[in-house]
Amino acid sequence: MSKPHIAGDQHTHHDHHDHDHSHAHDHAGHDHSAGAHSHAPSVTEANEKRIRLVFLMTAGYALVQAIGGWMSGSLALIADAGHMVSDAAALLLALIAYRVAARAPDALRTYGFHRVRVLAALANGAALLLLVAWIAWEAIARFRSPTTVLAGPMLIVAIIGLIVNLTGAYVLLRGNQSDGNLRGALLHVLGDLLGSVGAIAAAIGIMLTGWTVLDPILSVLVAVLVVRSAWGLVSDSIFILLQGTPKGLDIKVLEADIASLPGIAEVGHLHAWTLTDESIVATIHVTPQPGSDPLALPGLVVARLKDRHAIAHATVQVDPPGGIQKPCADGSC
Structure with missing residues (x-):
């Protein structure tokens, strides 16, 4: 039986890899903060x-x-x-x-x-x-x-x-x-x-x-x-x-907000959806600015998503500079 995810999951990935829309990840080196995490609100x-x-x-x-x-x-x-x-x-x-x-x-x-x-x-x-x-x-x-x-x-x-x-x-x-x-x-x-x-x-x-x-x-x-x-x-x-973007959440505005954080050079592949009722889940890729600490970025991003955008659970992947591949207009790459 798998272990439930930990509160404020901060998934860091430092291995370079080709990224396409299958979003395959190397899950080595996860950084988990303490405390049990529930992906959805408890049944009342x-x-x-x-x-x-x-x-x-x-x-x-x-x-x-x-x-x-x-x-x-x-x-x-x-x-x-x-x-x-x-x-x-x-x-x-x-x-x-x-x-x-x-x-x-x-x-x-x-x-x-x-x-x-x-x-x-x-x-x-x-x-x-x-x-x-x-x-x-x-x-x-x-x-x-x-x-x-x-x-x-x-x-x-x-x-x-x-x-x-x-x-x-x-x-x-x-x-x-x-x-x-x-x-x-x-x-x-x-x-x-x-x-x-x-x-x-x-x-x-x-x-x-x-x-x-x-x-x-x-x-x-x-x-x-x-x-x-x-x-x-x-x-x-x-x-x-259908995992549509939650109502009231503007992906472009959210990306711009994350990109404004200190130490972040680039933001991409942001996906957000509603798990159930009021619980929002998101995944996002970021690249560090030269001289910044990559290990500090996931906690920074998770805190901003939670405090400003009410996103309860976020998975953050840190890519090397230039590692975020922008999707094609027709979605084919």
């Missing part, structure tokens, strides 16, 4: 408990809402019940992800299992998008062939749902919002909250006017509101999995 037990509580509330009310929607003939309730079932499954997936993410790194997965949380967040968003498509399909069918809706029972069930969702949102809002899984769970609950509001509005409207078409109309409106949040969750998760 409080967040796990909050999601577990909301899961039980969501799953229990989904059953009540499904029965109420079937008895009243309300698409708004049925759609929202489907939403609740989807949310309960997504919350269960998030809980499983927490357990998996808590496992220690091993020789094959040296970064640990925290990316499982990103996968769970992606699954949450994808489930929401599928649910939106189903609601839209059912609403079109209702427009073509309106059905009878019992507004009284519909209103009672919707009000209960509103109370449940408000409670769930309150529980999750008090958690750590830097946790992608918790944010995903909160988005699900807020979507359910909008569904309950829509169902209440539809029930009152039907009671006052007798227009049963209000039921599918409001269902579609809720779906439109949900799709924006769901797409944001999906796109953010995919961006992390």
Whole structure:
């Protein structure tokens, strides 16, 4: 089993080598400072408990809402019940992800299992998008062939749902919002909250006017509101999995900042990506100025990346003067 990386890893490489985009490194002579290092934030037990509580509330009310929607003939309730079932499954997936993410790194997965949380967040968003498509399909069918809706029972069930969702949102809002899984769970609950509001509005409207078409109309409106949040969750998760540069981090500005440090002649091959949630990882090559101490550069660079750019873990390679090969414009060299 491999040893976990050490806090503020400073990887120095003094052997000259040809460098291409495969980024092959000679890992001899690593300089590690003391103290255990975790590549990703620890799984928050409080967040796990909050999601577990909301899961039980969501799953229990989904059953009540499904029965109420079937008895009243309300698409708004049925759609929202489907939403609740989807949310309960997504919350269960998030809980499983927490357990998996808590496992220690091993020789094959040296970064640990925290990316499982990103996968769970992606699954949450994808489930929401599928649910939106189903609601839209059912609403079109209702427009073509309106059905009878019992507004009284519909209103009672919707009000209960509103109370449940408000409670769930309150529980999750008090958690750590830097946790992608918790944010995903909160988005699900807020979507359910909008569904309950829509169902209440539809029930009152039907009671006052007798227009049963209000039921599918409001269902579609809720779906439109949900799709924006769901797409944001999906796109953010995919961006992390593709190892995109973290939002708000300008690579050119960062390179210029590192190049301004004393003793550094050249900077190149800077890569930064999000490991999970708020944890940023980076690799960078530097060359020393004549007369400067190469062994002092990694600690200097790591400190600047951490203090000014919130990069939790950096690997710094020191190349001989002229050893940093600039990439070609077409990326072929």
